[in-house]
Amino acid sequence: MGTTTRSSRVAVLPLQLAALALGGLLVLPGAAVSQAQTEEEVTFARDVAPILQEKCETCHREGSIGPMPLTTYDEVRPWAPLIKEKVVSLVMPPWPIDRTIGVQRFKNDRSLSDEQIQTISDWADAGAPLGDVAELPAPLEWPEWSDVWRFEEELGRPPDLVVSSPAYMVAANSADDWPWLESQIEGIDEQRWIKAAEFRPGTADTWNVFHHANPGIVKLDGTSDGSLRQTRGNEGTIYADDSGTPLDPGDIVRWNMHMYAIDRDVDAVLQLGFWLYPKDEPPTYRADGADGFSCSQYTGHGFASDPLPWRFGPELRGGPRGLSTNPQVVRQGDLLLPPNSWATYRGVYVMDRAARLEIARAHLHLRGRYQILEAVYPDGRWEVINKFHFDHDWQTGFLYEDDAMPLFPKGTVLIVTGVFDNTADNPHNPDPDQWVVRGDRTVDSMCHFRMGLTYFETEEEFQAAVDEREALLRRERPVSDDGGGDE
């Protein structure tokens, strides 16, 4: 059993680069590091196991989606070098966002802290010592897959309502498909408002054939609320405490899913769990999570007003995939990615009303590397909201904390830049010699950006939100006597 020490250095590369940008503060290995080290031993029992329980076991346990269980020392020890590699490179836990720029406070943040990464790294470097077994945390009792709702911890209770999709058999080695499924929502007899919605495969095997689904709530009058768009690796939506979407008796869930086959038949089932606001206590705002925009509007491709395939009705294939009611959302934003090359696309979206960004999600398909969301405000200020790394398997919807949700005044110009890597260096790329075009299939590509927006009814409401945010910031960062901030 080896012995090591816990150091205070930060080993995460992106943060080192950020430090460099801040003026030569880059921490390098060497004497300075040694001076910062303490003599405390890092062990699996005391230091690593709690981290794995908190951030890893939900997937890495028997019956879940992780490729290997990581619940005991014997299970973890052989993987120690790989675990270090994955956590230091920020591949695992999957949290595909640049941690050095933009907003960093999210409700569903599953990433490790810098300290946790350092602990795992030091432990692996020291030969992955077990330590004192008396310090091992008690094993977690994980419920069956079908009983796990990730939002339960955040929201304090299981969902109030669960809707399952019809079973759908994805045949072995078949082509990509977009089945058209609907489910009646049972169990409500009056209008209720959705506080949160979690989306999950109904079985672990469903995960293997699930590309994405864009479930929407279809009203009796036939209108559809597409605010619940989901993807592989994305859990769902938690609205701000003052916003939500209505659910009425008679509503149905239209699943609008994209499945792709593997080498065996899979019976796929998807589920939506709804957390509801109390009766007679609707939220102040109605969230509109369906807005999004294409990366290719700016390049001259996004001009199509009625692309041919969409003319066909829902009874044929894929449903009413007509244009969005928002004229800025162009569905036929074409792409063309040259072989063995990188490519970038950019789209622009002008806020015609003041709004609050609650959820953000990139969507790029296999060649996607990242998307950058920027805002240029009406007063000329500009800032990067976030740089979203893209992993086809973990298309995360980032749920901003209520007091960190970006506020966009009317007239804000949002810019999204999509960056593609159609080279052999991209591990997801099935063939870098292909010209890649815009298409629904997994091997084709897309570039659009989904936003969960809540619009303010009046400028006064928006200003109130701004005032509240500024007051909060003042409390967190008290103004000093000389009038300057505390930085």
Add this chain to the structure above:
Amino acid sequence: MLRVPHVLVLTGTLVLAATAACPSAALGQLVPRPPITQQDWQLRTVRESGQPVIPIFEGWYPEENGTYSLCFGFFSLNRSEALHIPVGPDNFIEPARFDGSQPTHFSPLGADGMTREYCVFTVNVPSDIADERVWWNLQVDGHTYRVPGHITARPWRVDNLVNSVAAASMGSEAEAPVAGSLVAPVVTLEGASGRVVRGKSGATAGELTVRAGSGLPITISVALPEEDELGDDLDPDEEGVLVRQLVKWTKFRGPEGVVRFSRDTIEFELGPEPVEQTVMATFREPGNYTLLAQVLSGSFSSQCCWTNAYVNVRVEQ
């Protein structure tokens, strides 16, 4: 390679002439262009004219005889200009034994916004093709654009006659789609050889004859497959259920210059009985042409299902 101002030809205000490549091509001979990776912005930008056409590999599917078919389409970056690239050093498939089935006419973007021409031809490869790649090469203004087709990657597997996954769901709890919407229709080329064709691999009929400048009516009959052609997963639809269909006519091969169709696309509903659709094609230049009718019951973007029907036409002076 010849460029043809598509819109002007259609309005008849310009006498067709075999114009040489655009000025940018001449400039390109003097100033070497940067490699593809450094000219992405230009490549991706759709312009009225002067842009290339990009070959696209759409996917592959197995044939009943154990061979495979590779599907190719193309992506034009020109809004108004059609390109004419004869089979030869600027338009060839390699290995050479697979050369010859590709188009020579490359339409500009359609007025309907369709930027892609999906699977306009197929290359049939033997069952032992293994991991060999079949490259379609196009040279435009001195630059080569090429793409490989192959059967090695499952994600490029496409359906041909029946949308297999959706068909497999017909017996599930899912809301059953209309069976006829999941199959490639049966197309009969009336007035030609009466040849019947179904699926993307297509077949060529003809030859029809017409004088230059005169209109040639071409009629196709479209029908849903017989029950025994639907496959094990599909039940025939109840009588009276209509399925929307689309016929899309394009020039596929022939002398430079476009062919004018009375209607480029025709939408109609199809029930148990075959439906005839007629288009009037007008040719300005004499020569031997091949026209392509794509008859669609699904969607191009999901790659299923449609039938490619080719018609040979000899245009006399």
